[in-house]
Amino acid sequence: MVDQEHFEPVIIGFTCNWCSYRAADLAGTARVKYPPNVRLIRLMCSGRLDPTFVLKALAGGADGVLITGCHPGECHYLEQNYKALRRFLLLRRTLVAMGLEPARVRLVWASAAEGVKLAHEIETMVAEIRALGPLRWRQNGFTPDNAHDAHAFAVAAEEVSA
Amino acid sequence: MTRLTIDPITRLEGHGKIEIFLDDDGNVANTYFQIPELRGFERFCVGRPVEEMPLLTNRICGVCPEAHHMAAAKAADAVYGVEPPPAAKKLRELLYSGFYFTDHTTHFYALGGPDFVMGPDAPVAERNILGVIHKVGLEIGGKVIQARQYGHRIVELIGGRKVHPCTSIPGGVTKALKEHERAEIEKMGRWAIEFAQFSLKLFDDIVLGNPAYVDLILGDVYAHRTYSIGLVDANNKINFYDGRVSVVDPDGARLGFYTPAEYTEWISERVEPWTYLKFPYLKKIGWKGFVDGKESGVYTSTPLSRLNASDGMATPLAQEAYERFFSVLGGKPVHQRLATHWARLVELLYAAERIVELATDPEITSPKVHAVPTATPTEGIGVVEAPRGLLTHHYVTDERGLLKKVNLIVGTTNNYAAMSMSIKKAAQAFIKQGVVVTEGILNRVEMAFRPYDPCFGCATHALPGEMPLVLTIRDAKGEVVRQVRNC
Amino acid sequence: MSVNGSKPKFAMYWASSCGGCEIAVLNTGLKILDVDAAFDVVFWPVAMDAKYKDVEALPDGAITLTLFNGGIRNDENVAMAKLLRRKSQILVAFGSCATEGCIPGLANLSPAREVFDTAYGTVSTENPMGVRPQPEVKMPEGVLHIPVFASTVRTLEQVVDVDYFIPGCPPESHQIALVIDLVIQALNGKAQLPPKGATIGAGASTVCDECPRQRNVKKIRAFVRIQELETVDPDLCLLEQGIPCNGPAIRNGCGALCPRAGAQCIGCYGPAEGVVDNGARLIAAFASVVDSNDPVEIERILDGIPDPAGQFYRFSLAGSLLHASRAVR
Numbered sequence: 001m002v003d004q005e006h007f008e009p010v011i012i013g014f015t016c017n018w019c020s021y022r023a024a025d026l027a028g029t030a031r032v033k034y035p036p037n038v039r040l041i042r043l044m045c046s047g048r049l050d051p052t053f054v055l056k057a058l059a060g061g062a063d064g065v066l067i068t069g070c071h072p073g074e075c076h077y078l079e080q081n082y083k084a085l086r087r088f089l090l091l092r093r094t095l096v097a098m099g100l101e102p103a104r105v106r107l108v109w110a111s112a113a114e115g116v117k118l119a120h121e122i123e124t125m126v127a128e129i130r131a132l133g134p135l136r137w138r139q140n141g142f143t144p145d146n147a148h149d150a151h152a153f154a155v156a157a158e159e160v161s162a
Numbered sequence: 163m164t165r166l167t168i169d170p171i172t173r174l175e176g177h178g179k180i181e182i183f184l185d186d187d188g189n190v191a192n193t194y195f196q197i198p199e200l201r202g203f204e205r206f207c208v209g210r211p212v213e214e215m216p217l218l219t220n221r222i223c224g225v226c227p228e229a230h231h232m233a234a235a236k237a238a239d240a241v242y243g244v245e246p247p248p249a250a251k252k253l254r255e256l257l258y259s260g261f262y263f264t265d266h267t268t269h270f271y272a273l274g275g276p277d278f279v280m281g282p283d284a285p286v287a288e289r290n291i292l293g294v295i296h297k298v299g300l301e302i303g304g305k306v307i308q309a310r311q312y313g314h315r316i317v318e319l320i321g322g323r324k325v326h327p328c329t330s331i332p333g334g335v336t337k338a339l340k341e342h343e344r345a346e347i348e349k350m351g352r353w354a355i356e357f358a359q360f361s362l363k364l365f366d367d368i369v370l371g372n373p374a375y376v377d378l379i380l381g382d383v384y385a386h387r388t389y390s391i392g393l394v395d396a397n398n399k400i401n402f403y404d405g406r407v408s409v410v411d412p413d414g415a416r417l418g419f420y421t422p423a424e425y426t427e428w429i430s431e432r433v434e435p436w437t438y439l440k441f442p443y444l445k446k447i448g449w450k451g452f453v454d455g456k457e458s459g460v461y462t463s464t465p466l467s468r469l470n471a472s473d474g475m476a477t478p479l480a481q482e483a484y485e486r487f488f489s490v491l492g493g494k495p496v497h498q499r500l501a502t503h504w505a506r507l508v509e510l511l512y513a514a515e516r517i518v519e520l521a522t523d524p525e526i527t528s529p530k531v532h533a534v535p536t537a538t539p540t541e542g543i544g545v546v547e548a549p550r551g552l553l554t555h556h557y558v559t560d561e562r563g564l565l566k567k568v569n570l571i572v573g574t575t576n577n578y579a580a581m582s583m584s585i586k587k588a589a590q591a592f593i594k595q596g597v598v599v600t601e602g603i604l605n606r607v608e609m610a611f612r613p614y615d616p617c618f619g620c621a622t623h624a625l626p627g628e629m630p631l632v633l634t635i636r637d638a639k640g641e642v643v644r645q646v647r648n649c
Numbered sequence: 650m651s652v653n654g655s656k657p658k659f660a661m662y663w664a665s666s667c668g669g670c671e672i673a674v675l676n677t678g679l680k681i682l683d684v685d686a687a688f689d690v691v692f693w694p695v696a697m698d699a700k701y702k703d704v705e706a707l708p709d710g711a712i713t714l715t716l717f718n719g720g721i722r723n724d725e726n727v728a729m730a731k732l733l734r735r736k737s738q739i740l741v742a743f744g745s746c747a748t749e750g751c752i753p754g755l756a757n758l759s760p761a762r763e764v765f766d767t768a769y770g771t772v773s774t775e776n777p778m779g780v781r782p783q784p785e786v787k788m789p790e791g792v793l794h795i796p797v798f799a800s801t802v803r804t805l806e807q808v809v810d811v812d813y814f815i816p817g818c819p820p821e822s823h824q825i826a827l828v829i830d831l832v833i834q835a836l837n838g839k840a841q842l843p844p845k846g847a848t849i850g851a852g853a854s855t856v857c858d859e860c861p862r863q864r865n866v867k868k869i870r871a872f873v874r875i876q877e878l879e880t881v882d883p884d885l886c887l888l889e890q891g892i893p894c895n896g897p898a899i900r901n902g903c904g905a906l907c908p909r910a911g912a913q914c915i916g917c918y919g920p921a922e923g924v925v926d927n928g929a930r931l932i933a934a935f936a937s938v939v940d941s942n943d944p945v946e947i948e949r950i951l952d953g954i955p956d957p958a959g960q961f962y963r964f965s966l967a968g969s970l971l972h973a974s975r976a977v978r
């Protein structure tokens with residue numbers, strides 16, 4: 001069992017250079033506290049976010065992924081954040097269908113001035129994922145090389161039929 | 163409990179495995195025919211949209227994807243309660259007839275037939291298609307290749323691909339037939355009729371002309387008195403694509419008919435812990451173990467069982483062949499399993515005739531090949547006659563047409579119990595105290611299941627009759643006495 | 650088959666396979682004769698009797714070329730993959746099952762126990778005691794064995810090192826013929842084999858590139874299921890008609906067979922060149938045709954794809970980034 005108390009979620013944040021990355025920066029300089037669980041990766045725009053990045057983060061051990069971009073209408077590359085929105089919504093549906101909790105991926109709009117808002121969003125997300133526990137993709141009941149585990153569930157039936 | 167060491171070779175080569183146990187006297191005590199694989203389509207198709215089932219279930223078997231494609235399409239039609247336009251149904255049946263033609267040809271010439279053409283005792287190196295070519299002449303090889311190509315071409319013209327066709331959807335098909343394609347199919351169909359007649363003639367000359375083979379066919383070792391089932395049309399004539407299932411008892415009396423929707427009242431499946439494949443049986447009769455007779459629910463679903471369960475063939479030349487079949491073999495029903503090879507050729511002729519019938523149907527090139535389903539999807543059952551036995555797909559969906567429940571009873575599975583019995587009987591007949599088990603004996607045992615044309619592509623992975631077979635013989639203590647393989 | 654031991658050795662094996670890959674090879678017709686002329690066929694269960702012992706007896710690396718089809722579903726598949734890896738100089742993952750898990754890989758969406766519970770508890774199964782097949786069963790006459798069912802389907806590469814990949818379900822016969830020619834030429838020093846890890850027997854772009862249907866970069870307001878359409882325009886891109894066609898992210902090589910026959914590409918040739926995760930690329934492609942900036946409206950349009958996991962990972966789930974991450978070798 002996971003030790004929920006000592007579980008520190010790892011969250012990868014893909015942030016837009018023009019708004020949310022600065023917001024995070026601002027939060028830092030203004031000493032607004034947000035949990036240190038998020039590792040930020042700067043993109044030039046949220047529209048640059050390839051769904052592959054998110055999958056790589058989750059496959060590589062992240063417990064959640066945060067995507068941030070400029071508010072609708074404020075993207076420096078015009079409508080690219082809408083593109084990010086469409087991708088995000090479809091990606092989240094897909095991940096949920098593959099067994100992930102929807103709270104593990106999150107899209108947040110934050111302008112360069114919204115350091116406090118961003119810090120708050122991060123805090124909420126960390127708390128939610130802490131409650132969910134580690135993603136533990138590897139463990140999810142699938143241990144391919146452990147043949148005995150794989151078949152253990154059926155042993156009772158052998159006794160029944162013998 | 164003394165645990166035996168697992169022989170790694172046996173396990174590795176276990177694509178199809180027969181375990182034979184000998185008693186203290188060295189006679190056969192029991193045999194087990196084991197199927198080593200499960201893939202779980204019934205589970206992972208859940209959640210998928212029903213229109214994808216003809217594409218997903220194709221991948222159950224690359225030998226008979228056409229059968230799964232059709233059964234799935236029909237089940238999907240039923241889920242929506244939609245009736246495809248006549249041209250769409252005819253196109254599906256035409257595709258299916260082309261597939262039958264290829265498949266039966268392959269079995270007769272490459273897999274089952276060589277036993278007869280070459281003789282059961284011919285050296286293994288000659289008991290194959292090449293041996294057949296050497297014996298009956300070079301041009302036959304070319305014809306067989308041609309026959310296979312024609313069948314595949316028909317599948318491709320209608321189904322879009324040679325393996326794993328893609329055109330059937332709920333309510334019909336995605337592609338109408340163009341006139342030049344129709345003309346090509348008609349031409350191939352006419353050639354196919356000649357080829358099928360030639361094949362029957364070959365069987366006449368080589369097998370029926372040889373009293374020793376006739377004795378072998380009529381002998382008791384390869385006979386089992388079981389129930390027979392087969393898909394028939396409104397006139398009780400064999401149909402591969404559509405109809406109701408006729409069930410006859412070991413005496414040839416009709417137990418009844420069932421429509422696809424009634425299959426659960428008729429068929430049950432039994433689970434044994436030593437194999438991944440289930441054993442279907444007639445529910446009304448019940449499971450009495452691996453035994454013959456009227457009291458036992460074991461049935462067969464093969465070319466032979468179809469001839470037994472029907473009142474004839476729907477095309478004229480095939481009907482003649484059907485009548486000759488029963489008159490030579492002494493009337494209905496025929497229980498000698500080796501006669502299945504002959505029955506397959508009767509069906510080959512029917513498939514060929516049906517290709518021409520459908521290809522010359524004025525409706526076949528109609529552009530109207532799809533009806534849009536309008537009802538809310540719920541539940542549907544689709545049945546076709548696959549070459550290796552009746553194929554049943556049963557789907558339950560939610561109101562969006564996403565699968566909630568899937569049940570599949572695939573062709574080869576129907577005959578699993580009967581095959582196991584045939585193997586045991588042959589083993590008991592040929593493996594006796596003091597007899598050295600040779601490759602020739604192994605072939606006699608193999609000949610017991612080859613008429614069923616077992617395709618474990620459906621159940622596991624091997625091709626029809628090409629199962630890399632390992633026969634392990636153990637003594638009364640369970641120790642391995644000997645292992646023989648078909649190589 | 651040739652018995653001349655001096656020729657390079659060839660093997661083909663099916664693991665957890667439907668047999669369609671083998672049929673596709675046989676459908677190359679006369680090319681089989683080229684294989685027979687150029688190679689000493691040492692192991693090929695579909696075409697000749699299996700000689701497992703002979704394979705085992707060969708020195709390591711003795712087989713020049715092995716085509717391996719089918720996925721890794723049980724311990725027997727694993728053992729065969731390891732054996733053939735040891736014995737082969739060039740090991741090719743052949744077909745969708747071996748390269749990316751294929752349709753049977755969708756089983757990885759459910760725990761193995763559920764696969765068993767479903768298969769041995771269907772409506773027509775009479776199984777009041779809940780019997781399940783066992784790897785080892787004691788019967789009155791002795792102990793019987795069947796392979797151990799693994800908890801997931803794996804690709805060949807997730808079990809052993811692989812040299813080349815041939816995509817397709819099954820690979821199209823004309824593509825197989827080209828690969829056979831290439832290998833034979835390379836053996837004769839007349840051609841160079843591509844670098845290790847390459848995908849061969851397919852194109853380097855997408856199915857759309859080979860599709861004759863016209864694309865106008867049109868956006869859509871709704872996805873439709875193919876059976877719902879009164880008429881499907883025979884010349885227009887299916888995706889632009891709302892039909893969820895996977896062509897934009899799928900590797901070319903088949904000649905766009907399905908769209909030509911009026912059906913959507915379901916993705917059997919796997920990810921296009923350079924695509925790390927098939928699903929990710931498809932998600933990007935599908936999202937880009939959605940004609941809306943409004944979250945509510947976008948969600949409504951996306952409701953038209955009722956099974957996103959199946960839609961985007963139909964053939965590639967076992968090999969996907971997420972699933973590969975839990976398939977420990």
Ligand code: SF4
Pocket residue numbers: 221224665666667668669670671718719743744745746747751752817818819820
């Ligand atoms: S890749 Fe396709 S054709 Fe090949 S074995 Fe797998 S399911 Fe069959």
Ligand code: SF4
Pocket residue numbers: 856857858860861862863864885886887888889894895896897905908913914
């Ligand atoms: S999306 Fe499909 S129909 Fe459209 S061009 Fe690509 S392959 Fe053709």
Ligand code: SF4
Pocket residue numbers: 818856899900903904905906907908913914915916917918919
């Ligand atoms: S169109 Fe797509 S699904 Fe059809 S054969 Fe080509 S790659 Fe496979």
Ligand code: FES
Pocket residue numbers: 016017018019044045046047068069070074075076077080081
């Ligand atoms: S620039 Fe910030 S989202 Fe596009």
